[in-house]
Amino acid sequence: MSLFLIAALPFLGAVFPALLIRAGRNASASAAGMTTFLAFVGLLINAPAVMRGEVVTARVDWLPGLGLNANFYLDGLGFLFAGLILGIGLLIILYARFYLSRQDPMGQFYTYLLLFQGAMVGIVLSDNILLLLVFWELTSLSSFLLIGYWKHLPEGRQGARMALAVTGSGGLAMIGGMLILGNIVGSYDLTVILQNKELIQASPMYLPALILILLGAFTKSAQFPFHFWLPHAMAAPTPVSAYLHSATMVKAGLFLMARMWPVLAGTDAWFYIVATTGLITMVVGAVIALFKDDLKALLAFSTVSHLGLITMLLGFGTKIAAVAAIFHIINHATFKAALFMSAGIIDHETHTRDIKRLGGLRHLMPITFGIAAIAALSMAGLPPLNGFLSKEMMLEETVHTTWLNSPYLVPGFALLGALFSAAYSFRYIGHVFLGPERGDYPAHPHDPPVGLWLAPAFLVLLVVLIGLNSATIVGPLVAVASDAVFGGGKPPYYSLKIWHGFTPALYMSMVATLGGVVLLMGHQRLERIWNALPRPEAKVIFDSMIRALTGLSQAITNSLHNGVVSRYGMIFVVFTVGLAYYAYATGTIGLPTRISLEAPLLPIIGWICLVGATLATVYFHRNRLLALVLIGVVGLIVSMAFNYLSAPDLALTQISVEVVTMILLLLSLNFLPTQTPVDSSMARKVRDTVISIVAGLGTGALVYALMMRDFAFPSISEFHLANSYKGGGGTNVVNVILVDFRGFDTFGEIIVLGIAALVIFALTESVLGTSVRARLLNRKPNWPQSGDAHPMMMVVVTRVMMPMALMVAAYIFFRGHNQPGGGFIAGLIAAIAYLMQYMASGFTWAAERQRFYYHATIGWGVLIAAATGLGAWFNKVPFLTSDYGYIHIPPFEEFEWATAMLFDTGVFLAVLGAVMLALESLSRFAWRPGIASEHPMDINPARDDPPEESASVNTQEKES
Amino acid sequence: MELLLATAVGVLTAAGIFLILRRRTFPVILGLSLLTYAVNVFLFATGRLAVNAPAVLNKYEDVAYTDPLPQALVLTAIVISFGMTAVIVMIALSAYLSSDDDRIDMTAQDDAGDDA
DSSP states (O other): OOHHHHHHHHHHHTHHHHHHGGGOHHHHHHHHHHHHHHHHHHHHHTHHHHHTTOOEEEOOEEEGGGTEEOOEEEOHHHHHHHHHHHHHHHHHHHHHHHHSOTTSOHHHHHHHHHHHHHHHHHHHHBSBHHHHHHHHHHHHHHHHHHHTOSTTOHHHHHHHHHHHHHHHHHHHHHHHHHHHHHHHHTOOBHHHHTTOHHHHHHSTTHHHHHHHHHHHHHHHTTOTTSTTHHHHGGGSOHHHHHHHHHTSHHHHHHHHHHHHHHHHTTSHHHIIIIIHHHHHHHHHHHHHHHTOOBHHHHHHHHHHHHHHHHHHHHHHOOHHHHHHHHHHHHHHHHHHHHHHHHHHHHHHHHSOOBGGGOOOOTTTSHHHHHHHHHHHHHHHTOTTSHHHHHHHHHHHHHHTOOBTTBTTHHHHHHHHHHHHHHHHHHHHHHTTTSSOOOSOOSSOOOOOOHHHHHHHHHHHHHHHHHHHSHHHHTHHHHHHHHHHHHTSSOOOOOOOOSOOOSOHHHHHHHHHHHHHHHHHHTHHHHHHHHHHSOOOOHHHHHHHHHHHHHHHHHHHHHHHOOSOHHHHHHHHHHHHHHHHHHHHHHSOOOOOOSOOOOOOHHHHHHHHHHHHHHHHHHHTTTBHHHHHHHHHHHHHHHHHHHHHTTOHHHHHHHHHHHHHHHHHHHHHHTTSOSBOOOOSOHHHHHHHHHHHHHHHHHHHHHHHHHHTSOOSSOOSHHHHHHHHHHHHSOSBHHHHIIIIITHHHHHHHHHHHHHHHHHHHHHHHHHHTSTHHHHHHTOOOSSOOOSOSSOHHHHHHHHHHHHHHHHHHHHHHHHTTTSSOOHHHHHHHHHHHHHHHHHHHOHHHHHHTOOSOHHHHHHHHHHHHHHHHHHHHHTTSOTTOOOEEEEOOTTSOOEEEEHHHHHHHHHHHHHHHHHHHHHHHHHTTTOOTTOOOHHHHOOOTTOOOHHHHHHHHHHHHHHO | OHHHHHHHHHHHHHHHHHHHTSSBHHHHHHHHHHHHHHHHHHHHHTTOOOSSOOSBOOSSSOOOOOOHHHHHHHHHHHHHHHHHHHHHHHHHHHHHHHHSOOBOSOOHHHHHHHHO
16 A cells, blocks of 8 residues: 555544544444554555565655655654554554543544544654654644543643643754754755765754754653653543553654664764663653552653663664664553553543552452553563563663763663662552452442453563564564664674573663562652652643743733734834835945936826825824815826826726725714824824835835836746737736736635625624624714705616616726726726615615625636636646637627636626625614615606605695 | 826825824724825836836737736735725724724723733
């Protein structure tokens, strides 16, 4: 099966459990299990090739410009990890089906689990470090969902947040490190990077890259001092803990160190950072684990300790140590997953995980006892179980390691760690299962149904089998995986077997086991001392750090962002002007190369009007209605200027937009205050005046300098002029650019316009749903209302003008491709034609006669434009490629027909719908019940008005 | 002609910025409109100025054409700026109707009100 499919399957399958939960919990669990099983089978299909030492690849260029390629590759290391992730994933899915209660939303659980699984598989199969980073962050996010799965528990939420904060920030550091690495090598492909050991280690950026990458790995793998998130993540349901902390999440960091081992390992920096951190983590974790009373906390700290052990082995930098690390990864995954599951069973059946409340369970829960005991003995490192083998290898390696010239330091501490490790493993058996039966269990303990113990039992079987016959069962797997870690080269001599003779490691093992028993016997006394000792509480420290950080960022935000919007505007303008001045002062500017056009009288008059109206707008801006009239003058002159300066399309657009905008602003002024009160002090006004004059001078000078010089680079406009007719079939180049050359831009723009209109509609809906509506209904108008709200003259005129206006719109639309016009302008004109009816005859009258929804008009517009674009695909040309031809229908002149016109129809409809929806929404503020009377608007010459006439006739009769 | 256009853009920009720095919604909307004019004319001017040379191809004789590209860009900019103005007007209106206040600046009391 293709690697793409293996990586994608969990993501694709994640939909099904959430959907199928309606069909029952079994259906949901089966969907999750089926997905994982398929991916697992797909992986196994590749097994023969991997076992032969081949590397399976799948490559697709995704964003080659960024060096981001969707390349996957599967070697021994990836195969081992993917196998662990998918295999243990299957067992977890089975276990979780029986573990979760009816109240837990199981569909969600499996969806999260599959998302996480997909992200993990993605990490271990990625051949591109950028892709790997994407998956890496995805694991942080999806594990957040899993850890916080029990949303109702505060511990769950806090634990999830903590895990996300720690692993997420580590991930950020790692992004930096990976980018540095990619920069050194000049490629983001892992396979390329892994072949450049000398280049990377000789680079001065090696150390920063190493530290950053290790930060990512250490946070993920819960290495000291980042280990504290892991125990808090235990608030998750046990299946999650068993999955995340045995085979997957925390192993991601180890995977990364193993993956980068060929290029990063072997230096002093690597040895002292990685091996030391691992050693400290191993000892600290083991010591704390012995004094934890919560079963899952004990296992959590033991996980921390074992992760430290593997990290230390990788840190040694020798090949044989790397083999031991790989071997221990397998062993730890098997016994730790089984242990977590057994802890879950105990919790499930006795309703407590507190060791102090347990004991004597061996007769009550014999199956669980068997599973837990074997797994725990393996964790303690007792022969003939698999934990013994890798622990022996580890101890053997420590004996050969000198740390700062001291040959005893590393073995000494490793022995201490192993000793405590044996002690807490024995405690897990002794204090839970052995001892006298008690009468005060919170629930009566008994063995669980087979669904719960099957998965751990299978794992324990593996523990025993690997221990007895490791060379056959996992030997080849360890060999190919370790080979992938070395990145080729001659494998070291090692043998996976129980008996190596009387080696130092064997003596150390014996000491550790005996010492473990002794420690456990003195546990009560030790615990009293431990409890009396002052210890730093990681959560308190973490919380106070987070509080300090939030406080700091709030302080910065509040001081910069104090809600005074006019100040932001001021800072923005000043800063922009400063930047522009900096560019001007440091750059060079050539002499003018163009001759100024002469200015006849007409533009001078226009200029005077424009400047006068603009200044008057500012001067009179407190009188809002007057300011509106004045700004209308500005808009008119701008459109005339466009017309004068050879831009007829712009002039048409500007003038129609002007009309619509004025109506909009007038409508809004109906509700807003009519006057702007004086808010600013004199000093402030002077300051603002100075700022705006400087900005205006700068902009004016810039545009003047620009216009007086020719293009610095050849313009692409020549192409458009040359190809407009040949390629686009139209002589109006501006319109051809809009609907053809840059049709994709236009397509985006009509979507934006449509979204803006929908935003307006949604805002209106939400505002009118509040108490605002009542206030609007009881509002006193700003101005005295006109006695005749719908003057008959205006009603008649707009009725007459409506078909004419629509005809103009159609004319402008059809000629658009060859003459000034087109969909944008036609849409605006048609909108104005409709708006006239609203204004003259009133909202209610017009709305009643409206036969189409404006939302749908926008939607149709966008759809038609998109369909036109898609049509190009059927001719095997790219999206939005236009075509044109000539049609001759006998009585008419031959005319041209271009697909661009269909696209322009889409533009027309979208613009029409957007403008209408915006203004209609706004006018709904003014609506009130009972204001509309059909009578004055229903202009019908044939109508007779009996009530009024008869009334007048009656009075006449009476008088006469 | 260039000088006229440049000074006009300068005046429009200055007026627009002055109004944007006011403290009520309506002047800010007016200022944004003025600034929109300035920006559109600025963009248009990057095609350099020409009189009587619209970019409509003439089949019969060879004539000079103005630069069509900035025009196409400005055309959509004008329409989009209408959308933008409409959204801002609606936000201003909704804010005023909901709070009976058309000031754009938050004050210390507003902050206190948010926390409560």
